[in-house]
Amino acid sequence: MTGDEQREADALRTRDIVAEARRLREVIAAAEAELERTHADAYELVQEQTDRLRDASTREREMPLRSMAAELAVDARVSDRTVQSRLFEAHRTVTQYSATWEAWRDGRLSRAHVRVIVDGGAGLPDGDARAAYEHDVLAYAEATSAARLRSYAEQVAEKHNPVTMQERHDQAVQSRRVWLEDLSDGMSMLGAIGPSVEVHGVYDRLTRQGKAIKAADRVARREAAEREIEREAARRGEREVVESHSTGSGAGFGLPEYGTADGAGDPEVADGFADDVAEAAVWFDQRTLDQIRTDLLLDMMLTSTPSVDGARGVVEGGLGAIRAHVQVTVPATSLAGTTAGGAELDGKCAVDPETARILAGNAPGFDRVFLDPIGGSVLAVDRRHATAAQKRYLMARDVRCRFPGCRRPTRDCEWDHREDYALGGKTDVENLGAFCKRHHTLKHAAGWTVVQHPGGRLQFTAPSGLEYTDDPPPRVMFIPDPSPPDLDRFAELDAPF
Secondary structure (H helix, E strand, O other): OOHHHHHHHHHHHHHHHHHHHHHHHHHHHHHHHHHHHHHHHHHHHHHHHHHOOOOOOHHHHHHHHHHHHHHHHHHHOOOHHHHHHHHHHHHHHHHHOHHHHHHHHOOOOOHHHHHHHHHHOOOOOOHHHHHHHHHHHHHHHOOOOHHHHHHHHHHHHHHHOOOOHHHHHHHHHHHOEEEEEEOOOOOEEEEEEOOHHHHHHHHHHHHHHHHHHHHHHHHHHHHHHHHHHHHHHHHHHHHHHHHHOOOOHHHHHOOOOOOOOOOOOOHHHHHHHHHHHHHHOOOOOOOOHHHHHHHHHHHHHHHOOOOOOOOEOOEOOOHHHOOOOOOEEOOHHHHHOOOOOOOEEOOOEEOOHHHHHHHHHHOOOOOOOOEOOOOOOEOOOOOOOOOHHHHHHHHHHHOEOOOOOOOOEHHHOEEEEOOOHHHOOOOOOOOEEEEOHHHHHHHHHOOOEEEEOHHHOEEEEOOOOOEEEEOOOOOOOOOOOOOOOOOHHHHOOOOOO
16 A cells, blocks of 8 residues: 555545544434433423422422432432532523524534533523524534633623623622532542632732742752852862871871771861751752642631631630531551551541541540441440430441432531431431431431431432432451551651641
């Protein structure tokens, strides 16, 4: 095959790959659009159920949506809060942006394009404005990327929006929030949405502080380099003086002129030892600007006091007296240094062994938890409320809210009697479990039933009759390392908070 034939064959194969990728994207887009329509249908059903509860309380009127979201979430193994938002977004997309949904179903748009169009028109107050906005945006959306579409969609929405920017900002500022997302390798992400001026101001201050630290580090490095140059010049001068005046009897045998044969009394050796000690005391900042910004943010958030303290007089010591609390579960073998894993934070994410040891070294106390040596499950007054000991046991066993898919830590949960206490249910660990307030309310108000089996396994029955199970978080058992790490270096470490 000649070179031209090979290039033509490669080009033909590339065209086939591109065509197949396009076909698959169209298939995926059609499936995603149909799922969106199904979610919209679910929201329609919820609205019908809610309308039938016209005379009910506010909480009872919330239950149809929350229960529907819970069923779909458990089946899809995602958070019911996430599904609840998706149901609303799906209904808005299908009913208010039907042309956009049809283009998505036909494969002319991706999910990312649809989200940009729907989010861009979220502030438009009526159907006429949305229709004009969608008409102007849709043609451009089919010819460009979602990232490029965003700025154009914002401009078009601004043109069709009769509400002023100030009015929209006053409304948007009500949605400010902070959220947490756990990543891998003992890392997490803290996000925040707030007014642009303040958020940019925070970032600018962190950047300026970080650059000041980097500037100070450059000065320290320059001064250290200058001292090294001066010391090297001094050493060369002393060496020339010593060599020109060497007349002692030891010189003929190659022995040091000053002191003993090992040079202990040599001023050059002594001066070099002093230089080494001085250099050991010099610390250079190796962090990047991003790393410094992160460290500054965490340091200030964990140690500083807000300038406006609305809790003074209500909270003893005010907001500045409130300290961060985290629950870390650490295997005793990791504290002893015979294993290097197993520590976790609130049952959500892993914690590196060094941080776990630092936290343990500064903790005021410990709760000891015994685990089954084979399966790793937690091993083990009848009164209405759980005792402190029972709560510690349940926190160790359940770790987080027991509703399928929920990850709220047990310290923020309520203690639910599987068999109602008023109906004879006992207050013991085999009849108790952690439920966050949201799912505790859902369980009692929306008709969910729960049966608890030995070992903490829960069997849920939804109002639809479908059944789901939830087990306590599994434990990973770690085998001791062949050679334990040196614990002396951990004894000198300070807590990071």
